Amino acid sequence: MIPQLIQSIKNFRKRNLQLIAEVLVAFDMVRILGTMVSGGAVRMKHTDGIGVLEYVELSLPEIEALEREKTVFLMSVSPIEAHGPHLPVGTDVFIASELLNRYVSELKKNHPELTLVKLPSLYVGSDAVPAPGSLSVPATHLEGILTAYGEGLAKQGFRYLFIADNHGGPRHQMAIEAAARKLWKKRRFYLIDPFGLVFRYMVQHDPNFMRRTGLGPGECGDSPDSHAGTNETSLMLACCPEKVRRNYKEVEPSLPPPLRGGAAFVAFLGRLIYSLGGRKLGRDLQDPLAYTLAWVSDPDMKPYMGGPAKASKEAGEAMLVARVEVAMELFEKALQSGGKEPVHIEPMLWGIRLLRKFP
Ligand SMILES: [Zn+2]
Numbered sequence: 001m002i003p004q005l006i007q008s009i010k011n012f013r014k015r016n017l018q019l020i021a022e023v024l025v026a027f028d029m030v031r032i033l034g035t036m037v038s039g040g041a042v043r044m045k046h047t048d049g050i051g052v053l054e055y056v057e058l059s060l061p062e063i064e065a066l067e068r069e070k071t072v073f074l075m076s077v078s079p080i081e082a083h084g085p086h087l088p089v090g091t092d093v094f095i096a097s098e099l100l101n102r103y104v105s106e107l108k109k110n111h112p113e114l115t116l117v118k119l120p121s122l123y124v125g126s127d128a129v130p131a132p133g134s135l136s137v138p139a140t141h142l143e144g145i146l147t148a149y150g151e152g153l154a155k156q157g158f159r160y161l162f163i164a165d166n167h168g169g170p171r172h173q174m175a176i177e178a179a180a181r182k183l184w185k186k187r188r189f190y191l192i193d194p195f196g197l198v199f200r201y202m203v204q205h206d207p208n209f210m211r212r213t214g215l216g217p218g219e220c221g222d223s224p225d226s227h228a229g230t231n232e233t234s235l236m237l238a239c240c241p242e243k244v245r246r247n248y249k250e251v252e253p254s255l256p257p258p259l260r261g262g263a264a265f266v267a268f269l270g271r272l273i274y275s276l277g278g279r280k281l282g283r284d285l286q287d288p289l290a291y292t293l294a295w296v297s298d299p300d301m302k303p304y305m306g307g308p309a310k311a312s313k314e315a316g317e318a319m320l321v322a323r324v325e326v327a328m329e330l331f332e333k334a335l336q337s338g339g340k341e342p343v344h345i346e347p348m349l350w351g352i353r354l355l356r357k358f359p
Pocket of ligand 1: 081083091092166167227228232
Protein backbone atom coordinates (compact mmCIF):
# COMPACT_ATOMS: atom_id res chain seq x y z
CA MET A 1 0.00 0.00 0.00
CA ILE A 2 2.68 2.44 1.06
CA PRO A 3 4.91 1.84 -2.00
CA GLN A 4 1.82 2.30 -4.21
CA LEU A 5 1.02 5.55 -2.43
CA ILE A 6 4.59 6.79 -2.86
CA GLN A 7 4.44 5.84 -6.57
CA SER A 8 1.13 7.68 -7.10
CA ILE A 9 2.51 10.77 -5.31
CA LYS A 10 5.56 10.61 -7.59
CA ASN A 11 3.33 10.27 -10.67
CA PHE A 12 1.14 13.11 -9.44
CA ARG A 13 4.18 15.33 -8.91
CA LYS A 14 5.62 14.35 -12.29
CA ARG A 15 2.35 15.11 -14.09
CA ASN A 16 1.97 18.38 -12.29
CA LEU A 17 5.54 19.38 -12.84
CA GLN A 18 5.03 18.55 -16.51
CA LEU A 19 1.83 20.55 -16.51
CA ILE A 20 3.52 23.49 -14.78
CA ALA A 21 6.39 23.30 -17.29
CA GLU A 22 3.92 23.24 -20.17
CA VAL A 23 2.05 26.21 -18.74
CA LEU A 24 5.31 28.08 -18.28
CA VAL A 25 6.40 27.32 -21.85
CA ALA A 26 3.00 28.38 -23.19
CA PHE A 27 3.06 31.49 -21.05
CA ASP A 28 6.53 32.35 -22.28
CA MET A 29 5.46 31.82 -25.89
CA VAL A 30 2.50 34.12 -25.36
CA ARG A 31 4.81 36.65 -23.76
CA ILE A 32 7.33 36.43 -26.62
CA LEU A 33 4.61 36.54 -29.27
CA GLY A 34 3.00 39.41 -27.43
CA THR A 35 6.30 41.21 -27.35
CA MET A 36 6.96 40.60 -31.02
CA VAL A 37 3.60 41.37 -32.51
CA SER A 38 1.62 43.57 -30.14
CA GLY A 39 0.59 46.47 -32.30
CA GLY A 40 2.97 45.12 -34.93
CA ALA A 41 5.96 46.29 -32.98
CA VAL A 42 8.31 45.42 -30.21
CA ARG A 43 7.16 46.78 -26.91
CA MET A 44 10.21 47.29 -24.79
CA LYS A 45 11.15 49.28 -21.79
CA HIS A 46 11.55 52.78 -23.15
CA THR A 47 14.82 54.36 -22.32
CA ASP A 48 13.66 57.93 -21.87
CA GLY A 49 10.05 57.55 -20.85
CA ILE A 50 8.64 59.14 -23.99
CA GLY A 51 7.99 56.02 -26.01
CA VAL A 52 10.94 55.55 -28.30
CA LEU A 53 13.10 52.49 -28.93
CA GLU A 54 16.88 52.69 -29.18
CA TYR A 55 18.01 50.95 -32.38
CA VAL A 56 21.35 49.82 -30.97
CA GLU A 57 19.57 48.12 -28.04
CA LEU A 58 17.41 45.95 -30.31
CA SER A 59 18.24 42.36 -31.22
CA LEU A 60 17.72 41.03 -34.74
CA PRO A 61 14.39 39.27 -33.99
CA GLU A 62 13.15 42.47 -32.41
CA ILE A 63 14.15 44.47 -35.50
CA GLU A 64 12.51 41.84 -37.71
CA ALA A 65 9.30 42.17 -35.72
CA LEU A 66 9.00 45.90 -36.43
CA GLU A 67 6.15 46.68 -38.78
CA ARG A 68 7.89 48.18 -41.81
CA GLU A 69 5.31 50.75 -42.91
CA LYS A 70 4.69 51.96 -39.36
CA THR A 71 8.22 52.39 -38.08
CA VAL A 72 9.92 55.77 -38.15
CA PHE A 73 13.63 56.21 -37.44
CA LEU A 74 14.99 59.43 -35.98
CA MET A 75 18.56 60.66 -35.73
CA SER A 76 20.38 63.83 -34.65
CA VAL A 77 23.03 64.94 -37.14
CA SER A 78 25.34 67.93 -36.61
CA PRO A 79 29.05 68.70 -36.37
CA ILE A 80 31.33 69.17 -33.41
CA GLU A 81 32.01 72.87 -33.70
CA ALA A 82 33.46 75.78 -31.73
CA HIS A 83 30.60 77.88 -30.30
CA GLY A 84 32.31 80.88 -28.71
CA PRO A 85 33.63 80.95 -25.14
CA HIS A 86 30.25 80.24 -23.54
CA LEU A 87 28.82 77.15 -25.29
CA PRO A 88 30.24 73.62 -25.64
CA VAL A 89 31.45 72.24 -28.97
CA GLY A 90 28.59 69.73 -28.99
CA THR A 91 26.01 72.55 -29.01
CA ASP A 92 24.45 71.71 -32.38
CA VAL A 93 23.92 68.06 -31.44
CA PHE A 94 22.55 69.00 -28.00
CA ILE A 95 19.97 71.30 -29.62
CA ALA A 96 19.22 68.67 -32.27
CA SER A 97 18.68 66.04 -29.56
CA GLU A 98 16.13 68.24 -27.81
CA LEU A 99 14.38 68.77 -31.16
CA LEU A 100 14.40 65.03 -31.73
CA ASN A 101 12.75 64.38 -28.36
CA ARG A 102 10.08 66.91 -29.25
CA TYR A 103 9.56 65.29 -32.67
CA VAL A 104 9.04 62.01 -30.81
CA SER A 105 6.43 63.54 -28.47
CA GLU A 106 4.51 65.12 -31.35
CA LEU A 107 4.63 62.02 -33.53
CA LYS A 108 3.47 59.86 -30.60
CA LYS A 109 0.61 62.27 -29.95
CA ASN A 110 -0.54 62.48 -33.58
CA HIS A 111 0.31 58.92 -34.62
CA PRO A 112 0.00 56.45 -31.76
CA GLU A 113 0.12 53.66 -34.35
CA LEU A 114 3.75 54.43 -35.17
CA THR A 115 6.77 52.77 -33.62
CA LEU A 116 9.57 55.29 -33.19
CA VAL A 117 13.19 54.18 -33.18
CA LYS A 118 16.09 56.41 -32.29
CA LEU A 119 19.49 55.97 -33.94
CA PRO A 120 22.58 57.16 -32.03
CA SER A 121 23.42 60.83 -32.57
CA LEU A 122 25.78 61.38 -35.48
CA TYR A 123 28.38 63.96 -34.46
CA VAL A 124 29.24 64.59 -38.11
CA GLY A 125 28.81 67.74 -40.14
CA SER A 126 30.41 69.89 -42.81
CA ASP A 127 31.45 73.54 -43.05
CA ALA A 128 31.91 74.01 -39.33
CA VAL A 129 33.40 77.41 -38.44
CA PRO A 130 37.14 77.40 -39.15
CA ALA A 131 38.21 77.81 -35.54
CA PRO A 132 40.11 75.64 -33.04
CA GLY A 133 37.69 73.15 -31.49
CA SER A 134 35.79 72.44 -34.70
CA LEU A 135 35.99 68.93 -36.17
CA SER A 136 34.54 69.40 -39.63
CA VAL A 137 33.99 66.57 -42.09
CA PRO A 138 33.99 66.84 -45.92
CA ALA A 139 30.46 67.07 -47.29
CA THR A 140 30.95 64.00 -49.50
CA HIS A 141 31.65 61.93 -46.37
CA LEU A 142 28.52 63.14 -44.63
CA GLU A 143 26.53 62.45 -47.78
CA GLY A 144 28.04 58.96 -47.98
CA ILE A 145 27.20 58.10 -44.39
CA LEU A 146 23.60 59.28 -44.64
CA THR A 147 23.06 57.55 -47.98
CA ALA A 148 24.48 54.33 -46.53
CA TYR A 149 22.34 54.53 -43.37
CA GLY A 150 19.25 55.19 -45.49
CA GLU A 151 20.17 52.30 -47.81
CA GLY A 152 20.65 50.01 -44.82
CA LEU A 153 17.18 50.83 -43.50
CA ALA A 154 15.54 50.77 -46.95
CA LYS A 155 16.99 47.31 -47.69
CA GLN A 156 15.23 46.05 -44.56
CA GLY A 157 11.97 47.44 -45.92
CA PHE A 158 11.79 50.59 -43.77
CA ARG A 159 10.68 53.87 -45.27
CA TYR A 160 11.34 56.83 -42.96
CA LEU A 161 14.39 58.49 -41.41
CA PHE A 162 13.70 61.89 -39.89
CA ILE A 163 16.71 64.05 -39.06
CA ALA A 164 17.12 66.58 -36.26
CA ASP A 165 19.85 69.09 -37.11
CA ASN A 166 21.04 72.50 -36.05
CA HIS A 167 23.84 73.32 -38.45
CA GLY A 168 23.58 75.91 -41.21
CA GLY A 169 26.85 75.14 -43.03
CA PRO A 170 25.96 75.43 -46.73
CA ARG A 171 27.61 72.20 -47.89
CA HIS A 172 26.32 70.39 -44.79
CA GLN A 173 22.77 71.14 -45.90
CA MET A 174 23.50 70.38 -49.57
CA ALA A 175 24.99 66.99 -48.64
CA ILE A 176 21.99 65.97 -46.52
CA GLU A 177 19.49 66.93 -49.20
CA ALA A 178 21.58 65.25 -51.91
CA ALA A 179 21.54 62.01 -49.85
CA ALA A 180 17.78 62.43 -49.36
CA ARG A 181 17.17 62.77 -53.09
CA LYS A 182 19.34 59.77 -53.96
CA LEU A 183 17.42 57.66 -51.45
CA TRP A 184 14.11 58.83 -52.83
CA LYS A 185 15.10 58.15 -56.42
CA LYS A 186 16.54 54.72 -55.79
CA ARG A 187 14.41 53.43 -52.92
CA ARG A 188 11.37 55.68 -52.46
CA PHE A 189 12.81 56.22 -48.97
CA TYR A 190 12.14 59.41 -46.98
CA LEU A 191 15.17 61.03 -45.38
CA ILE A 192 13.95 64.44 -44.24
CA ASP A 193 15.97 67.17 -42.52
CA PRO A 194 13.64 70.08 -41.75
CA PHE A 195 16.55 72.38 -40.93
CA GLY A 196 17.27 72.74 -44.66
CA LEU A 197 14.01 74.66 -44.83
CA VAL A 198 14.01 76.26 -41.37
CA PHE A 199 17.45 77.79 -41.90
CA ARG A 200 16.19 79.59 -45.01
CA TYR A 201 13.23 80.90 -43.00
CA MET A 202 15.57 82.20 -40.28
CA VAL A 203 18.12 83.83 -42.58
CA GLN A 204 15.65 85.38 -45.01
CA HIS A 205 13.00 86.31 -42.43
CA ASP A 206 10.11 84.27 -43.76
CA PRO A 207 7.12 86.32 -42.50
CA ASN A 208 5.13 83.28 -41.45
CA PHE A 209 8.06 81.82 -39.52
CA MET A 210 8.92 85.15 -37.89
CA ARG A 211 5.32 85.49 -36.75
CA ARG A 212 5.42 81.97 -35.32
CA THR A 213 8.59 82.65 -33.33
CA GLY A 214 7.70 86.20 -32.34
CA LEU A 215 11.38 87.04 -32.88
CA GLY A 216 12.85 89.88 -34.93
CA PRO A 217 15.88 90.33 -37.19
CA GLY A 218 19.20 89.98 -35.37
CA GLU A 219 17.82 87.47 -32.83
CA CYS A 220 16.43 84.68 -35.02
CA GLY A 221 19.61 83.04 -36.28
CA ASP A 222 19.97 85.24 -39.37
CA SER A 223 23.37 86.40 -40.67
CA PRO A 224 24.11 89.01 -37.95
CA ASP A 225 23.15 86.33 -35.35
CA SER A 226 24.26 83.23 -37.21
CA HIS A 227 26.43 81.37 -34.74
CA ALA A 228 26.41 81.00 -30.94
CA GLY A 229 24.81 84.45 -30.70
CA THR A 230 21.40 85.41 -29.30
CA ASN A 231 19.45 82.65 -31.05
CA GLU A 232 21.71 79.72 -30.37
CA THR A 233 22.45 80.73 -26.79
CA SER A 234 18.68 81.09 -26.28
CA LEU A 235 18.15 77.61 -27.73
CA MET A 236 20.74 76.20 -25.34
CA LEU A 237 19.11 77.99 -22.38
CA ALA A 238 15.86 76.26 -23.36
CA CYS A 239 17.41 72.84 -24.12
CA CYS A 240 20.14 72.36 -21.54
CA PRO A 241 20.79 75.49 -19.43
CA GLU A 242 23.35 73.59 -17.32
CA LYS A 243 25.62 73.48 -20.39
CA VAL A 244 25.63 77.28 -20.91
CA ARG A 245 28.68 78.83 -19.25
CA ARG A 246 27.77 81.39 -16.63
CA ASN A 247 29.81 84.09 -18.38
CA TYR A 248 27.42 84.25 -21.35
CA LYS A 249 26.07 87.62 -20.28
CA GLU A 250 29.58 89.09 -20.32
CA VAL A 251 30.46 87.84 -23.81
CA GLU A 252 30.75 90.93 -26.00
CA PRO A 253 28.72 90.94 -29.24
CA SER A 254 30.40 89.87 -32.46
CA LEU A 255 29.27 92.12 -35.32
CA PRO A 256 29.33 91.33 -39.06
CA PRO A 257 32.44 92.86 -40.68
CA PRO A 258 32.04 94.93 -43.87
CA LEU A 259 31.91 92.99 -47.16
CA ARG A 260 35.39 93.16 -48.69
CA GLY A 261 37.38 91.25 -51.33
CA GLY A 262 35.91 87.83 -52.14
CA ALA A 263 32.84 88.46 -49.97
CA ALA A 264 32.09 91.72 -51.83
CA PHE A 265 32.50 89.90 -55.15
CA VAL A 266 30.07 87.14 -54.11
CA ALA A 267 27.54 89.79 -53.06
CA PHE A 268 27.97 91.51 -56.43
CA LEU A 269 27.53 88.18 -58.24
CA GLY A 270 24.40 87.55 -56.19
CA ARG A 271 22.90 90.91 -57.19
CA LEU A 272 23.75 90.23 -60.83
CA ILE A 273 22.18 86.74 -60.84
CA TYR A 274 19.16 88.10 -59.00
CA SER A 275 18.67 90.85 -61.60
CA LEU A 276 18.98 88.29 -64.38
CA GLY A 277 16.10 86.28 -62.91
CA GLY A 278 17.95 83.76 -60.71
CA ARG A 279 16.04 85.02 -57.69
CA LYS A 280 16.67 82.22 -55.23
CA LEU A 281 20.38 81.70 -55.91
CA GLY A 282 21.00 85.45 -56.30
CA ARG A 283 19.49 86.07 -52.89
CA ASP A 284 21.32 83.15 -51.23
CA LEU A 285 24.67 84.37 -52.57
CA GLN A 286 24.12 87.82 -51.03
CA ASP A 287 22.80 86.46 -47.75
CA PRO A 288 24.04 84.25 -46.17
CA LEU A 289 27.06 83.35 -48.35
CA ALA A 290 28.66 86.82 -48.74
CA TYR A 291 28.13 87.58 -45.03
CA THR A 292 29.50 84.21 -43.97
CA LEU A 293 32.61 84.65 -46.15
CA ALA A 294 33.18 88.14 -44.73
CA TRP A 295 32.97 86.76 -41.19
CA VAL A 296 35.20 83.68 -41.61
CA SER A 297 37.84 85.55 -43.64
CA ASP A 298 38.04 88.43 -41.15
CA PRO A 299 41.51 88.38 -39.49
CA ASP A 300 39.81 89.36 -36.20
CA MET A 301 37.15 86.69 -36.56
CA LYS A 302 35.50 85.58 -33.31
CA PRO A 303 34.22 81.97 -33.14
CA TYR A 304 30.67 83.27 -32.74
CA MET A 305 28.44 85.81 -34.50
CA GLY A 306 25.77 87.79 -32.66
CA GLY A 307 25.09 88.87 -29.09
CA PRO A 308 24.95 86.00 -26.58
CA ALA A 309 24.16 88.42 -23.70
CA LYS A 310 20.70 89.12 -25.12
CA ALA A 311 19.73 85.42 -25.04
CA SER A 312 16.71 84.19 -23.11
CA LYS A 313 15.15 80.85 -22.41
CA GLU A 314 11.79 82.16 -23.66
CA ALA A 315 13.22 83.11 -27.07
CA GLY A 316 14.81 79.67 -27.34
CA GLU A 317 11.55 77.99 -26.42
CA ALA A 318 9.62 80.01 -29.04
CA MET A 319 12.17 79.01 -31.67
CA LEU A 320 11.94 75.33 -30.72
CA VAL A 321 8.13 75.38 -30.90
CA ALA A 322 8.15 76.99 -34.38
CA ARG A 323 10.82 74.59 -35.63
CA VAL A 324 8.88 71.55 -34.44
CA GLU A 325 5.78 72.86 -36.24
CA VAL A 326 7.68 73.16 -39.54
CA ALA A 327 9.18 69.71 -39.07
CA MET A 328 5.81 68.12 -38.35
CA GLU A 329 4.36 69.59 -41.54
CA LEU A 330 7.12 67.92 -43.56
CA PHE A 331 6.93 64.60 -41.70
CA GLU A 332 3.16 64.59 -42.08
CA LYS A 333 3.47 64.98 -45.85
CA ALA A 334 5.71 61.91 -46.00
CA LEU A 335 3.52 59.84 -43.68
CA GLN A 336 0.37 60.73 -45.62
CA SER A 337 1.98 60.03 -48.99
CA GLY A 338 3.58 56.77 -47.85
CA GLY A 339 5.99 56.50 -50.78
CA LYS A 340 3.91 58.06 -53.55
CA GLU A 341 5.14 61.67 -53.49
CA PRO A 342 8.63 62.94 -52.65
CA VAL A 343 9.18 65.47 -49.86
CA HIS A 344 12.09 67.53 -51.16
CA ILE A 345 13.58 70.64 -49.60
CA GLU A 346 15.64 73.28 -51.35
CA PRO A 347 18.35 74.28 -48.90
CA MET A 348 20.27 77.52 -49.30
CA LEU A 349 22.56 77.67 -52.37
CA TRP A 350 21.01 74.50 -53.81
CA GLY A 351 21.65 75.92 -57.31
CA ILE A 352 25.40 75.47 -56.78
CA ARG A 353 25.22 72.16 -54.90
CA LEU A 354 28.13 70.87 -56.96
CA LEU A 355 30.28 72.84 -54.49
CA ARG A 356 29.78 70.06 -51.95
CA LYS A 357 32.11 67.85 -54.03
CA PHE A 358 35.08 70.19 -53.46
CA PRO A 359 37.28 69.97 -50.38
ZN1 LIG B 1 25.58 75.82 -33.88
